[in-house]
Amino acid sequence: MTAVYDWDETRGAEIIAEHAGQEGATLVILHALQEAFGYVPEAAIPTVAKALNLSRAEVHGVFTFYHDFRHKPAGRHVLKLCRAEACQAAGGDALAARAEAKLGVSLGNTTADDRVTLEPIYCLGLCATAPSAMLDGRLIGRLDEKRLDALVAEAQR
Amino acid sequence: MSMRLYVSRDAGAVAVGADEVALALEQAAAKRGLAIEIVRTGSRGMYWLEPLVEVATPQGRIAFGPVTETDVPSLLDALASNTPHLLRLGATDEIPWLKRQTRLTFARCGVIDPRSLDDYRAHGGYKGFERALSLGPDAILNEVTASGLRGRGGAGFPTGIKWKTVAQAKADRKFIVCNADEGDSGTFADRMIMEGDPFLVIEGMTIAGLTVGATKGYIYIRSEYPHAVEAMNAAIAAARRGGYLGDKIGGSTYSFELEVRVGAGAYVCGEETSLLESLEGRRGIVRAKPPLPAHHGLFGKPTVINNVLSFAAIPFILAEGAKAYADFGMGRSRGTMPIQLAGNIRYGGLFETAFGVTLGELVDDIGGGTFTGRPVRAVQVGGPLGAYFPRALFDTQFDYEAFAARDGLIGHGGIVVFDDSVDMRRQARFAMEFCAVESCGKCTPCRIGSTRGVETIEKIINGERVHENLALVEDLCNTMKFGSLCALGGFTPYPVLSALKHFREDFVPAPTTLQAAE
Numbered sequence: 001m002t003a004v005y006d007w008d009e010t011r012g013a014e015i016i017a018e019h020a021g022q023e024g025a026t027l028v029i030l031h032a033l034q035e036a037f038g039y040v041p042e043a044a045i046p047t048v049a050k051a052l053n054l055s056r057a058e059v060h061g062v063f064t065f066y067h068d069f070r071h072k073p074a075g076r077h078v079l080k081l082c083r084a085e086a087c088q089a090a091g092g093d094a095l096a097a098r099a100e101a102k103l104g105v106s107l108g109n110t111t112a113d114d115r116v117t118l119e120p121i122y123c124l125g126l127c128a129t130a131p132s133a134m135l136d137g138r139l140i141g142r143l144d145e146k147r148l149d150a151l152v153a154e155a156q157r
Numbered sequence: 158m159s160m161r162l163y164v165s166r167d168a169g170a171v172a173v174g175a176d177e178v179a180l181a182l183e184q185a186a187a188k189r190g191l192a193i194e195i196v197r198t199g200s201r202g203m204y205w206l207e208p209l210v211e212v213a214t215p216q217g218r219i220a221f222g223p224v225t226e227t228d229v230p231s232l233l234d235a236l237a238s239n240t241p242h243l244l245r246l247g248a249t250d251e252i253p254w255l256k257r258q259t260r261l262t263f264a265r266c267g268v269i270d271p272r273s274l275d276d277y278r279a280h281g282g283y284k285g286f287e288r289a290l291s292l293g294p295d296a297i298l299n300e301v302t303a304s305g306l307r308g309r310g311g312a313g314f315p316t317g318i319k320w321k322t323v324a325q326a327k328a329d330r331k332f333i334v335c336n337a338d339e340g341d342s343g344t345f346a347d348r349m350i351m352e353g354d355p356f357l358v359i360e361g362m363t364i365a366g367l368t369v370g371a372t373k374g375y376i377y378i379r380s381e382y383p384h385a386v387e388a389m390n391a392a393i394a395a396a397r398r399g400g401y402l403g404d405k406i407g408g409s410t411y412s413f414e415l416e417v418r419v420g421a422g423a424y425v426c427g428e429e430t431s432l433l434e435s436l437e438g439r440r441g442i443v444r445a446k447p448p449l450p451a452h453h454g455l456f457g458k459p460t461v462i463n464n465v466l467s468f469a470a471i472p473f474i475l476a477e478g479a480k481a482y483a484d485f486g487m488g489r490s491r492g493t494m495p496i497q498l499a500g501n502i503r504y505g506g507l508f509e510t511a512f513g514v515t516l517g518e519l520v521d522d523i524g525g526g527t528f529t530g531r532p533v534r535a536v537q538v539g540g541p542l543g544a545y546f547p548r549a550l551f552d553t554q555f556d557y558e559a560f561a562a563r564d565g566l567i568g569h570g571g572i573v574v575f576d577d578s579v580d581m582r583r584q585a586r587f588a589m590e591f592c593a594v595e596s597c598g599k600c601t602p603c604r605i606g607s608t609r610g611v612e613t614i615e616k617i618i619n620g621e622r623v624h625e626n627l628a629l630v631e632d633l634c635n636t637m638k639f640g641s642l643c644a645l646g647g648f649t650p651y652p653v654l655s656a657l658k659h660f661r662e663d664f665v666p667a668p669t670t671l672q673a674a675e
Contacts, residue, residue: 023456026438027421031380052438065440066421068380084342085537088587089500089575090528122424122591124381125345126169127573128204128498128505137383141172 007041016044020051026062030069039070075110075117077155080134081143083107083120086127095131095148096120102152116155159192160236163211163218165267167200167352168384169345174225175208181229182210191237199353201267202507203254205528211249212236220249254504254523259485261473261493262466263509266353272391274399277356283401285472289364290409292475294324297368301471303479305491310336310427310464311539311568311644313490313557316471319461322451323369326459333365333374334436334455334462337389338420338427340379341540343499343571347465349507350495351378351385354469355392356401359415361468363406364475365461366413374413375455377432379420389417424541424595428643429462431597442597443643464569466495485511490556498524500537500573510555517551520574531576535584535660539568541591542648544655545584564655566648581660585630586614588652592645603646606637610653617664627657627664 015036019028029048033040040063049059063069081087081096100106103118110117126132129141135151143151164170164179179195186193201209206222210232221232221244228244235242246252260266269276277283289297302317323331335358339347351358362374378386393415396402404412423441425431430444433455454460470492474482483491490512496519498505503525516536520526526533535545544565546553553563560567575584589610596603610633617626634650641647657664 024436024438027435028418028438031419031421058439061440062438066423068420068422085541085584085587086343086500086571086573088584089573089579091501121381123340123342123344124168124172125339125348126172127343127345127500127571128502128507129169129173129207130500130505132172139168139172139384141169 005037007037007043009043009047011036012041012044012047016048016051025052026054026059027066030063030066034069039073042071075114077115077136078117078119079151079155080119080121080124081107082122082124082126082130082132084123086123087131090130092131092143095143095145098145099148099152102149103156116152159194161194161196161213163196163198163213165200165207165209166197166271166384167207167349168382169204169349170200170207170209171384173204173207173223177226178208178210178224178229181226182233185229185233189233189237191233196270197272198268199266199271200349200507201249201255202263202349203252203504204506205504206246216248218249220246220252222246254506254508257523258509259493259511260509261482261485262357262469262495263350263354263507264473265357266350266507269354271353271355271388272395274356274392274395274401277354281476282356282472283360283407285475286360286364286367286401286407289367289475290407290411294368294370297364297475298324300474300479301368304474304482305479305486305489306467306470306474306482307490307557308464309466309470309494309569310429311566316463316467319451319463320365320368322449323371323459323461326452328459330373330456330458331369331371332455332458332460333362333369333371334433334460335362335374335376335465335468336427336429336432336462337376337378337382337385337465338432339382339465339569340424340427341542341569341571343537343573344497344540344569345499346495346497346507346570348382348385350465350469351382352388355388356396357469357472358389358465359392359396359402361471362415363401363413364471365463365468367411369459369461371461372412372414374415375436376415376417377420377426377436378417379426380422386417386419393417423597424591425597425643425645428645431643433460433462440597442599443645445642466569487511487513487554487556488558490558494555494567494570496555497571498574499571501527501529501576502574503528512554512556514555515551516546516553516555516572517548519555519572520551524572524574527574527576529576529578531578533574534577534579535575535581537573537575537584537652538571539566539651540571541588542566542644542651543568543571544651545581545659546655547659549659564651564658566651581656581663582614582618585653585656586611586618588649588656589614592649596645600640600642600646602637602640603642603649606633606641606646607649609633610637610649614653620666623665631657
């Protein structure tokens, strides 16, 4: 389960200060903020910029370039389905469509009850046990309809 | 004496239940009062047999697999009473799929405990570094050059020349950067070696630092690989404790420090200059070359940037000598390549072998064809930017030049197998879609070309002016190929054009339909 916390300026400043001394720290800090808050709150951007002596535009540019950084909290569970070629070859297309139908959302979206975020991922490196998935950091290989249904049910709980 | 068992902690094994099997073994053994010790290794790379359980015997390790939790009680019975078991595969080293490989880089992967520096050293670890220390930079460069090692990330640039350029550069600081942004679908060798033999990567990078005069290195690992990040961080901490990182390493006067940095889901950051931008904390926008990273790399300093597998090949070359490595291979592709068999394949996994093996041997013979049992129709070699090969080209030898001669590339050595249910129009469209999503946006052919490519292939799929649009796609591919700044836009045409060329029937309506229309 992914924990989400409201932006807390003091805690945010601590996290930023902890990493600001490293060379090229922007990504390190954004990762750390997301780890702590479950996403990167908009309010954090100017604070990061100030700490690293960068413009807000620069930090915003980095924040928006990378797929990983969340602009708002994810659902309580995040189900990622690998959509890259090796998983496509092993029946991943049909499984992705099945997950979308079961959850009632398309890839990249969160269910209305905020329980599950369904996301595509481009390669978990489990290409010899394709298709693969990740539920809140737990890896699942050799995905089939039965396993997928169990994952979806687990995520909806 | 307790019985010693080996269960992989590799992400690919964990994804199919290795943790559950290890736990079940512990619990079942405790219940029986059976003393066992479980060593969590990397993977042997035979993924259809994972979770693989091995047991140490005086005659060597005996393998069982694929083991599920429910098999555990009967497995322990068989082990305790030394009786046969249905999942018994015999001596691990004698399994034909493993035995016919030439494991130079992956020799220890699946064998040792990746958390143990002592185990690494007991299996020949740091021998290469010790010899490197005694040789000195010039002689190391000669060895690396003579080995014929070429960049294993895909570009195939001679590693010795790259290192020499950095060694000759004058600067107050130099860097070693390991590209572990293994984003290509169908590839997992970097992940496996980082999880299964992380000290090897550390040793290779340390030798690089010693050679070129760099004292700091970064390993840039993609965020999709949390297990590899954890394994590398644990190994770096252990190497530091053991005196193999930090000041005056291994009793020498030389210092070297390593740090892991985690990517953030951008495929383009596997391109070396984009990776450097990302390491510096910026958007992963590709840099124009020249200047080369060897002259003007990380933070503007001379930088050796190599793929994980390139660094991982170095300790063997130094320990056993350049000739021992260069004796394997063909033409200008020397040594071995860790090839990854993936997708719809029966015997998928990591197969390290000398260059020169044919695509057909790899797919049909070693890979055993598809797991769906349907005929193999297409294989994509070298990741999302690699060409689709039909059966007619299965005599192509695994070699940088042989693949280039057939408008393909070996890339990072991944082979993704598709059966006859594949629709090559969809695969061609996906190649353009992926490029459109992942383009850094710096150059026009990649940024706009990929989007126009998606639209045009979409029209072909809908049957709109098919021949005209096919000609347009080919023209567009030429623009992207010759006009893009890096391999993302430059190589996306490979899967598209190869699909058009070798699988034309998927794009053009069958002649009978045409006649009917006329």
